[in-house]
Amino acid sequence: MSDWRPRLIASDMDGTLLSSDDTVSAATVAEIDRWRDGGVPFVLATGRPPRWMHRIRKVLGAGTAVCCNGAVLLDLETFEITHEEPVHPDVLRSVTDELRRRQPGTWFAVEYGLEFRHEPIYKPRWDVDAPGVAEATLEEMVGQPVAKLLARHEDLPRDEFVALVEEVIGEQATVTCSSTDALAEISGIGVTKASGLAAVADRHGVGPEDVVVFGDMPNDIAAFEWARNAGGRAVAMAHAHPDLLAVATDVTVGNDEDGVAAFLASL
Structure with missing residues (x-):
């Protein structure tokens, strides 16, 4: 070559x-x-x-x-x-409900195109006060399609948490990780x-x-x-x-x- x-x-x-x-x-x-x-x-x-x-x-x-x-x-x-290619509300509700049941210390955030919403307890690492960034309830966040769902855990090791997210989600969505933290990034199927x-x-x-x-x-x-x-x-x-x-x-x-x-x- x-x-x-x-x-x-x-x-x-x-x-x-x-x-x-x-x-x-x-x-x-x-x-x-x-x-x-x-x-x-x-x-x-x-x-x-x-x-x-x-x-x-x-x-x-x-x-x-x-x-x-x-x-x-x-x-x-x-x-x-x-x-x-968004993740749809029915998948968002299913995933967040089960993750919260399996690991109550899981907190969520979502990307909507040019905007970002996160639960009050979720701790964003960047642009906390930037335009388009705001707090919201989980119910509000999963009520419409999103570009990406973020699931974070402050205590579990990264690989253990990502493996748990993959197990919970199965074939409903796509899971990946690009952080050194316990942060799973969830996108639509494929x-x-x-x-x-x-x-x-x-x-x-x-x-x-x-x-x-x-x-x-x-x-x-x-x-x-x-x-x-x-x-x-x-x-x-x-x-x-x-x-x-x-x-x-x-x-x-x-x-x-x-x-x-x-x-x-x-x-």
Whole structure:
């Protein structure tokens, strides 16, 4: 594969494209621009919601962001949501009722496009006072479709809690994790970064065999397998979660060492 070159580049943000200080280095921006100037689209694939994409929009200027682990496609140039795959209220009620019964210390929050709602006892880690962020009761939150349901536990270990959520949900929805905390991210059935990237790649007339995907956490596994199984490249950061390293085709240096740019330059 020494002469292999991608026709589409996709990257996770936190722990991958972004440095530890939440910025993108000048070297990484220059490398991305070099590929885009050559006609290769660059796509973000992140667990972040659209409301967290304003700063990266200023850096990249245009392109598509696959947000909320594949549930939302965002046009960065116009900042318009072009597609959503929501979780419906009947699933939300079933899941939250059973999780609360099994683990009463589970607290919930939801992403609605550009807004975020959380139970009063839920402790958001970021943008607590930002526009679009507000408290709500669980009944209010599960009364309409959402892009993503978040379940958090303050005491259980991360992997134990995520395994419990997966057991409770079964085939009702898709569960993943991109945090070091006990935080499970719940999307609609079959909704993953892979499904979102497949939709974007199709718009560009590109198949997974011509895609390179970068990531560092378990919520990147579906996208890695989508590219790898077709002959594309799935590139893990050096510090990536062991489950992701197990399905990677390649490993690059860490995000603070411009791992994305380093690998792209090697091609």
